[in-house]
Amino acid sequence: MTSSRPGPVILIVATAVALFLLMPLIAVVPVSFTPARFLSMPSDTLSLRHYQALLDNPAWGQSILLSLRIGVLSSAIATVLATMFGLGIWMFQPRFSALLIGFVLLPLVVPPVVSAMTLYFLMTTLSGFNNWIGYDTWLGVALAHAVMITPFAVVLILVALFQVDRRIDLAARGLGANLATRAFKIIIPNIKFGIATAALLSFVLSWEEIGVTLFITSVNAITLPRLMWMGLRDNIDPAIAAISVLLIAITALILAFRIYIDRRRTTDPQ
Amino acid sequence: MQSATSRKLLLLAPLLLFLGLAYVVPFLGVVRWSFTMPEVGLGQYRALLTDPLVQSVFTRTLRICLIVTAAVLVTAYAIAYVWVRGSSVQRMLAEFCILVPFWISVLTRAFGWLAMLSNRGLINTWLQSAGIISEPLALARNELGVIIGMTHFLIPFAVFPIASAMRSIDERVLLAARGMGASRTRTFWTVFVPLTYGGLAGAALIVFVFALGFFVTPAILGGGRSVMVAELVYLRIFQSPDWGLGSAISVVLVLFIGILLALMRRFIKPAHLVG
Numbered sequence: 001m002t003s004s005r006p007g008p009v010i011l012i013v014a015t016a017v018a019l020f021l022l023m024p025l026i027a028v029v030p031v032s033f034t035p036a037r038f039l040s041m042p043s044d045t046l047s048l049r050h051y052q053a054l055l056d057n058p059a060w061g062q063s064i065l066l067s068l069r070i071g072v073l074s075s076a077i078a079t080v081l082a083t084m085f086g087l088g089i090w091m092f093q094p095r096f097s098a099l100l101i102g103f104v105l106l107p108l109v110v111p112p113v114v115s116a117m118t119l120y121f122l123m124t125t126l127s128g129f130n131n132w133i134g135y136d137t138w139l140g141v142a143l144a145h146a147v148m149i150t151p152f153a154v155v156l157i158l159v160a161l162f163q164v165d166r167r168i169d170l171a172a173r174g175l176g177a178n179l180a181t182r183a184f185k186i187i188i189p190n191i192k193f194g195i196a197t198a199a200l201l202s203f204v205l206s207w208e209e210i211g212v213t214l215f216i217t218s219v220n221a222i223t224l225p226r227l228m229w230m231g232l233r234d235n236i237d238p239a240i241a242a243i244s245v246l247l248i249a250i251t252a253l254i255l256a257f258r259i260y261i262d263r264r265r266t267t268d269p270q
Numbered sequence: 271m272q273s274a275t276s277r278k279l280l281l282l283a284p285l286l287l288f289l290g291l292a293y294v295v296p297f298l299g300v301v302r303w304s305f306t307m308p309e310v311g312l313g314q315y316r317a318l319l320t321d322p323l324v325q326s327v328f329t330r331t332l333r334i335c336l337i338v339t340a341a342v343l344v345t346a347y348a349i350a351y352v353w354v355r356g357s358s359v360q361r362m363l364a365e366f367c368i369l370v371p372f373w374i375s376v377l378t379r380a381f382g383w384l385a386m387l388s389n390r391g392l393i394n395t396w397l398q399s400a401g402i403i404s405e406p407l408a409l410a411r412n413e414l415g416v417i418i419g420m421t422h423f424l425i426p427f428a429v430f431p432i433a434s435a436m437r438s439i440d441e442r443v444l445l446a447a448r449g450m451g452a453s454r455t456r457t458f459w460t461v462f463v464p465l466t467y468g469g470l471a472g473a474a475l476i477v478f479v480f481a482l483g484f485f486v487t488p489a490i491l492g493g494g495r496s497v498m499v500a501e502l503v504y505l506r507i508f509q510s511p512d513w514g515l516g517s518a519i520s521v522v523l524v525l526f527i528g529i530l531l532a533l534m535r536r537f538i539k540p541a542h543l544v545g
Contacts, residue, residue, distance in 0.1 A: 006355055007455075011352065013345075018363065018367040021349075021425060022367055022370070023386060024379055024382025024383045025371065025378075025379070027382050028378070031385040039390060039391070040390035081288055082285065084281045084282075084284055084285065087281050088280075100282065103289070104286070106289065107289070107293060109479065109531065110524060110527070111479070111483020111523050112484075113485050115293075116485075116504075117300050117503060117507070117517065118296045118300050119293075119296065121300050122299075143292065146288075147289065147292050150285065150288075150289070154285075179277055214504070215504070225377050233489075233490075236381075241381070244381055247375065248378065251370070255369060255370060
């Protein structure tokens with residue numbers, strides 16, 4: 001490796017890129033402490049008023065709870081469906097596997113705005129039949145998010161499955177284990193980390209989903225990104241800076257946790 | 271005893287049914303809208319070809335996508351190189367700078383760029399207090415802001431395929447080039463870079479496809495002044511209820527991307543799309 005360590009030119013460019021990547025995340029911190037009512041840099045005094053506003057205005061708390069509820073439900077649906085599908089592909093290796101996987105990944109490659117349009121059609125149609133799942137309902141949003149995040153869960157679970165040694169499954173089969181025993185006692189324990197990662201990523205993706213949510217909600221199902229969006233379009237509310245700082249901090253913590261688990265898993269002699 | 275087929279279906283069918291009913295069937299509904307709203311016929315597709323507003327939005331989208339793709343490839347290549355071949359500290363720092371933005375929502379990142387670029391943002395405040403400029407520079411709420419924000423969003427998506435191509439390079443090839451007297455620079459440009467063309471092509475495709483359907487960043491950083499195709503769909507549905515044109519644009523986008531993907535099928539590895 002020593003033959004081609006990065007030279008000075010590429011290091012300078014890469015440093016500039018690294019700064020570029022972090023810059024906007026850092027810029028929100030000073031803005032969140034501005035005493036002014038509009039997006040600005042604080043000049044001489046710092047203020048916590050925008051953090052206070054997050055607590056005072058019940059809309060923020062409500063939207064956070066709604067986003068949590070939607071995230072948990074849609075992540076559960078996506079993880080269960082993706083795990084079953086992954087097991088099916090791995091255990092039976094059906095003909096046309098590539099085609100089936102390609103089909104399941106559709107919502108990932110289709111432009112988000114087309115997915116949004118499609119789910120808008122679905123929700124307005126469903127609203128014609130019932131009041132529970134449809135346009136501007138929380139169950140509708142959870143369903144739509146499940147559609148959008150399942151491909152990611154499928155990818156992560158397939159990646160985990162392809163690292164499993166097939167012989168342990170063959171051994172279980174040879175010893176007479178039935179399908180359920182093989183799935184629950186042999187394969188799932190071996191990919192539990194992949195399943196957990198899929199569930200976490202699914203939750204995060206639902207938690208921050210805005211493109212589709214914008215199309216299928218109006219006044220009732222206001223998720224957190226939707227509420228932020230409303231404060232971002234015209235006169236920018238610095239409370240967005242305060243909530244952004246909190247979100248960045250939480251993301252950094254979750255990421256640090258993930259890296260920690262990763263480390264422990266790779267150093268753990270099993 | 272169940273037959274093998276029925277057990278296979280038991281596992282595979284739920285997701286296939288779910289996506290079939292909640293995604294494919296509604297998409298067919300959108301296709302139908304494009305031919306029936308407001309009246310039956312090809313009117314919306316004719317409008318796509320003739321309406322000067324739609325035409326200018328398509329041209330702008332294509333232009334922004336090409337600029338963004340080029341900018342992303344260059345920047346992603348540099349940081350991917352350090353991530354793959356740097357010292358262990360350099361590698362950790364690069365990984366941190368790639369993954370943290372990747373996990374933060376598109377809204378937060380667009381807002382971060384507003385905080386950076388807007389008239390009272392970080393850059394203009396600093397430049398003004400340092401006396402370098404008297405009037406704030408127009409950095410956001412225009413096409414420049416959109417390009418900066420989109421480039422920032424898409425860099426991690428390009429880093430993954432590029433880094434994976436870099437990792438699979440056989441070290442001995444580089445050593446051979448050096449051994450035969452090529453300088454470091456020459457080895458980089460004539461041996462290393464060509465070996466990563468596959469990763470670069472995959473990255474270019476991913477970035478271009480994502481950029482084409484981009485919606486949130488242009489809407490926030492463009493400030494309504496540099497509307498891209500995806501935002502046009504949104505505006506047509508919610509501001510001037512015109513479901514037909516929005517649907518027709520969706521259908522055209524899907525066809526376009528389908529053709530693009532078919533042409534470049536062998537470069538796509540879905541595993542690279544998630545961190």
